[in-house]
Amino acid sequence: MxxxxxxxxxxxxxxxxxxxxxxxxxxxxxxxxxxxxxxxxxxxxxxxxxxxxxxxxxxxxxxxxxxxxxxxxxxxxxxxxxxxxxxxxxxxxRMDRVLEVSAEDMLCVVQPGVTRVALNTELRTTGLFFPLDPGANATIGGMIATRASGTNAVRYGTMRETVLALKVVLPDGTLIQTGSRARKSAAGYDLTHLFTGSEGTLGLVVEATLRLHGIPEHVLAGSFTFDTIEGAVSTVINTIQLGVAVARMELLDPAAIRACNVYSHLDLPELPTLFIELHGSEAIIEDQRATIEAIGRDLGGRDFAMSTDADERNRLFRARHDALPAARASRPGAVVWSTDVCVPISRLTDAIAGAHAAIEEAGLTAPIVGHVGDGNFHVLFVLDPAKPEEWERAGRVNDSLVNHALSVDGTCTGEHGIGLGKRQALVREHGDAAVDLMRTIKRAIDPDGRLNPGKVFELTPATAKDDHG
Amino acid sequence: MxxxxxxxxxxxxxxxxxxxxxxxxxxxxxxxxxxxxxxxxxxxxxxxxxxxxxxxxxxxxxxxxxxxxxxxxxxxxxxxxxxxxxxxxxxxxRMDRVLEVSAEDMLCVVQPGVTRVALNTELRTTGLFFPLDPGANATIGGMIATRASGTNAVRYGTMRETVLALKVVLPDGTLIQTGSRARKSAAGYDLTHLFTGSEGTLGLVVEATLRLHGIPEHVLAGSFTFDTIEGAVSTVINTIQLGVAVARMELLDPAAIRACNVYSHLDLPELPTLFIELHGSEAIIEDQRATIEAIGRDLGGRDFAMSTDADERNRLFRARHDALPAARASRPGAVVWSTDVCVPISRLTDAIAGAHAAIEEAGLTAPIVGHVGDGNFHVLFVLDPAKPEEWERAGRVNDSLVNHALSVDGTCTGEHGIGLGKRQALVREHGDAAVDLMRTIKRAIDPDGRLNPGKVFELTPATAKDDHG
CATH class of the missing domain: 3.30.43.10 (Uridine Diphospho-n-acetylenolpyruvylglucosamine Reductase, domain 2)
Known part of the structure; x- marks a missing residue:
């Protein structure tokens, strides 16, 4: 002290x-x-x-x-x-209460400390759910801070589309409210979106109004294997272009499937695999299934298996659910470093091919999982915490992923945020002038730079330094 | 000068x-x-x-x-x-070009002066369209400035959900870029949303990257009459709660239908009428139609008529299309003042009932049209420009609409923006502290207050004054 x-x-x-x-x-x-x-x-x-x-x-x-x-x-x-x-x-x-649920307006008001799992537990009897599912059981406040999302953002959006209103305490203790319960508004500066994703550097969120969604009447889930990443990604692109409102479209590469086969005692073909989930009425999901199956088969998809049965769905999605622990378990004592670029979907095949080449060249173990409907994918570096040289190699691969994403007008982070690790990437992405504008806003709201210092950007540009460890 | x-x-x-x-x-x-x-x-x-x-x-x-x-x-x-x-x-x-269309990524890059109609004309051969349709043929730059939307925001979102990236010239001439082509990003402050809806008070947009959507395979459109506003609104609420992705759900009240019957030589029952449009595959829209028809009939809906034929669709939607000119034509030499509140949909019946009572008490002619899927509705005051006392009465009704909307946690403007007319309402909606924060941001970016002076809020609070004329 x-x-x-x-x-x-x-x-x-x-x-x-x-x-x-x-x-x-x-x-x-x-x-x-x-x-x-x-x-x-x-x-x-x-x-x-x-x-x-x-x-x-x-x-x-x-x-x-x-x-x-x-x-x-x-x-x-x-x-x-x-x-x-x-x-x-x-x-x-300790500020983890669900303050209100309005089933008619399909929204809830929560304190920031409630976790997404606890929120869904409270919602169980309302017919509504909160769809966003970052890998961990994050709090809503944390998810607002990093503009988080997860596997079903392709249908339900990210925190950007989910937060309707906020109560925020400013650095001097002033309480403000942003937004309203209206589904849209043209009333003044969009302070809700300014705070969402600002990583606690501008104010502390003490209450949030969130959009909810109706629990789908039917859920159909399953998987589809391809010989190439390109076949899988093209299936995704064509599906989205046809306006099919898929709930989830997740990709696991062969290395990810291999890790899951070991970890979860499965026997899946070690090939690029799409995990697909559909939500809706029986007629709608059957129509969507038929469309996706036709597209996928045209592009070389095989082993198409889907089910509405909950147990069978869990079995089919097991590999997707276990991807992160499977990666971690694939090497005793390992730490996983998850990268997080997001590219326009037309560039996704290239981006993943580039990642595979860079991983191989660096001699690293690194399964890839992707929220491919959004163009967002994670390379899961499986690293020995005692071998700094491995981390350096991973750092170089990460830099090359980010640079490729930026070269095709993508982003250095789809959902993890900037924190300490991507401050240089932020400048590369938006340019000095835009980051200077962020600094101008930060200084205006938090003149002493007291809120979450050092995060997103350094207040003094020269000292900015990415930190991979 | x-x-x-x-x-x-x-x-x-x-x-x-x-x-x-x-x-x-x-x-x-x-x-x-x-x-x-x-x-x-x-x-x-x-x-x-x-x-x-x-x-x-x-x-x-x-x-x-x-x-x-x-x-x-x-x-x-x-x-x-x-x-x-x-x-x-x-x-x-003169900055009205479409710079690029990427069909694969379903986006386009445009200059701010292109109008929404011109943009859709250019997109005709791509299989894509730009859905947002404010009443007038606005420019994209103007739509970004006011965070505009229109009749199909219930499905496709507003400019808030549509603008992916911007190039903006700051007050000192610095050019910055915000956002990217990625569908989601957690990279730093959300400058895109800060400029979207800032009404030209923070910078001038010179280029915008916009999300597009696939032209729907099939379109089904038609109407449904109800004895009460409540029946129509409850149909909307139940439809949305079931997750039916309607493309449009528009309400005309009996006064609006009456004006359209005269203007367009129609013979529609002068009752609350829902105009519904569905987009998708044949199977999906048939499923949606059946769901909506069942809900509507349960709630007293009659004269359900829908068609996929373009001419017949236009005939059925004629009254909706003509609502504004019909209102204007209902009184020679009249000017229409359109209000613009948006409320949580559970409060929409009350809001419209309150509007009807206030209109009647004020002795005004004022049809109501609503983008009811969003809870957004417009009272179209049909006023004599030479009778200031009429305008005062309309002003009082407008104030009561805004106050009711704010009392149920709605907004004073769903899509028209603040401009000069709703500066006091903005303060009533967000409170002094939040509007002060907007001022802080404004002063940081435009210290001399040169950009669109007097709009959204006065830089010096004491002089703020709403201006209805």
């Missing part, structure tokens, strides 16, 4: 009691970092329970000049919630 | 030649104002042809301290492009 943190503690510890955490062994439990970045221990953690408490915290940190990092489930992959400066970590785990 | 405009003219007139307009009779032709606001004549108009020229213009106006208003087709309804200060109007009519 430094002087500012001590002064803050003197002022607020009595009010927060057990929820004001300074004990080193308790603090250690907050050194979250699901990804490959260094696990940092916060200097101080507080667990607010109300919006009012968050306002009090922000006003006090403003007066004392203390940096603030918001923390959800700690499952982000680019060090997005890492406490790189001495400051206060605001853990939202 | 003042000194600054004269200095600007001395510097730039030679370069722009005929495209630098100072002649009063030519300037008069730019006093656009489709809506009910005062028609103001710009002091100076320029017609750039390239992005480079826009950069030059912005850098020069920055040096000379000259206000700048961007102008598209001039069809906005809230005085959004009105030149309220002595300054330069940048007319984008």
């Amino acid at each position: 430094n002087v500012a943190l001590e002064a803050l503690t003197a002022e607020l510890a009595p009010q927060f009691g057990e929820r004001w955490i300074t004990n080193p062994s308790r603090l250690e439990t907050f050194a979250y970092a699901e990804g490959h970045h260094a696990k940092l221990i916060p200097a101080l953690v507080v667990q607010p329970e109300t919006t009012e408490e968050v306002c009090i915290l922000m006003a006090a940190t403003h007066r004392h000049g203390v940096p603030v990092v918001a923390l959800g489930a700690g499952t982000s992959l680019e060090g997005n919630a890492s406490p790189v400066e001495l400051g206060l970590t605001v853990d939202f785990s | 003042n000194v600054a405009l004269e200095a600007l003219t001395a510097e730039l007139a030679p370069q722009f030649g005929e495209r630098w307009i100072t002649n009063p009779s030519r300037l008069e032709t730019f006093a656009y104002a489709e809506g009910h606001h005062a028609k103001l004549i710009p002091a100076l108009v320029v017609q750039p042809e390239t992005t480079e020229e826009v950069c030059i213009l912005m850098a020069a106006t920055h040096r000379h301290g000259v206000p700048v208003v961007a102008l598209g087709a001039g069809t906005s309804l809230e005085g959004n492009a009105s030149p309220v200060e002595l300054g330069l109007t940048v007319d984008f009519s």
Whole structure:
């Protein structure tokens, strides 16, 4: 702790009691970092329970000049919630309530600490669900911060399309609300989208209104194998061009299938495999299935197997569900570093071919899984944490993936965010002038640079440095 | 002209030649104002042809301290492009090219001056279309500025969901790019959405990348009459809750049908009428039609008539297409003032009932049309321009509509924007703190307040004043 943190503690510890955490062994439990970045221990953690408490915290940190990092489930992959400066970590785990569900308007109002799984559990009896499913059981606040998505964004959109309204506490403790419950609005600057994806650098989200969707009447799921990535990707492109509203279209490459065969004791052909899920009435999904099957067979697809039965669907999707743990288990003690580029879908075959070549050249083990309906794919580097030289090779492959994505007007991150790891890539993607505009906005809203310092971009351009470890 | 405009003219007139307009009779032709606001004549108009020229213009106006208003087709309804200060109007009519169409990625890159109709004409041979259809033939730049939509936003989204990337010239002449061609991205602050809907107050859009959609294989369209607004709205709510992806769901109230019967020589029952359009394969639209018909009949719907034949579809939709001209023609010499609230759909019946009561109490003629799938509806006040007292009554009804919308967490504008007319409503909707944050962002990006001055909010809160005339 430094002087500012001590002064803050003197002022607020009595009010927060057990929820004001300074004990080193308790603090250690907050050194979250699901990804490959260094696990940092916060200097101080507080667990607010109300919006009012968050306002009090922000006003006090403003007066004392203390940096603030918001923390959800700690499952982000680019060090997005890492406490790189001495400051206060605001853990939202006690603000985890679903405040309201409006079935008629198909929306809910939640606190930021609720996880996506807990939210869906609460929604179970309403006929509605929250579709977005990043790999981990992230909190809604964290998903807003990184503009997260998952496997069914191709149908239901990302957090960008899901967040209708926010309550946000600004760096000086002012509470604002953005958006409304209307499905569309032309009223003023789109502050909702400014905060969504800003990774906690502009304000702390204390309440969110989210769009929900009706639980589909029927679900049809299954898989389709191809001899080439191109056949699989072309099937996706043609399906989307025909306007077929698929719920999921996921690709596993042969290395991913191989890892899953071992991990889940399966016997799948080790070929590029599309996992497809359809939602709707019986007539609609049958029509969609027939369209996709015809397209896929024309493009060399085989072993087409789909089912509406829940157990059978789970069996068919098993490899997709297990892709990440299977990759991790394929090498004892390994850490997985997941990359995250997203390209226009016409360039996806090239992008994946380039990735395969780079992985092979680097001599790495790295299955590929992709949300191919969006053009988004992840290379899962399976790395030995004790071999820095392996990490360097992976870093070079990652750079080449990002550079290729940017060369075809794609993005350096489809859903993981910038955090610490992609700050240079952000500049390469948007250019100095656009990142300078982001800095201008940041300085206007958070003049002291206290909110999640060091993330997304450095306030002083010259010091920006990507951090792969 | 003042000194600054004269200095600007001395510097730039030679370069722009005929495209630098100072002649009063030519300037008069730019006093656009489709809506009910005062028609103001710009002091100076320029017609750039390239992005480079826009950069030059912005850098020069920055040096000379000259206000700048961007102008598209001039069809906005809230005085959004009105030149309220002595300054330069940048007319984008010569930047109207479609720069690229990528059929595989289902997107296009356009200059801001292309109109939505011209864009669709160019797309005709590609199998793709740009769905958004505000009432007028607006330019894409104007639609970005006001976050516009139209009748099929319920399926295809608004400009918010349509703009993938922008090139924007900042107030000092710096060119930036936002977004990419990727369908999703978590890379940094969402500048695309910040500019979309900012009504030209933060920068001038010089290029936009837009999502397109496949022309539907089949289109089924028709109408359904109800004894009550509630029956019609409940049909919409239930349809959406079942996840039926309707392309259009439009409501006309009895007064609107009456005006259309006169104007278009129709003989429709003067009852609340839903106009429905479905897009998709034959099997899908038949399934959707059956679902909607069953829901509607349960809720008292009658005279259900739908067709896939283009002529017959046009006949069935005639009243919807003609609603605005029919309202205008219902009273010789009248001007139509279109309101624009949007409410959560569960509150739509109440909102329309409240509007009917207020219209009747005020003794006004005012048909109602609604994009009811979005909860967005327009009261079309048919007013005598020579009777200010009528306008005052309409203003009071409009205020009551806005206040009701805000009381149920809706918005004061679904698609027309704030402009001059809804600046007070913006504050009522978002609160002082959120509008102050908008001001903070505005000042950071445009410190001299030169871009579209007076629109969305006044930079100095105390002087804000709504202007209904």
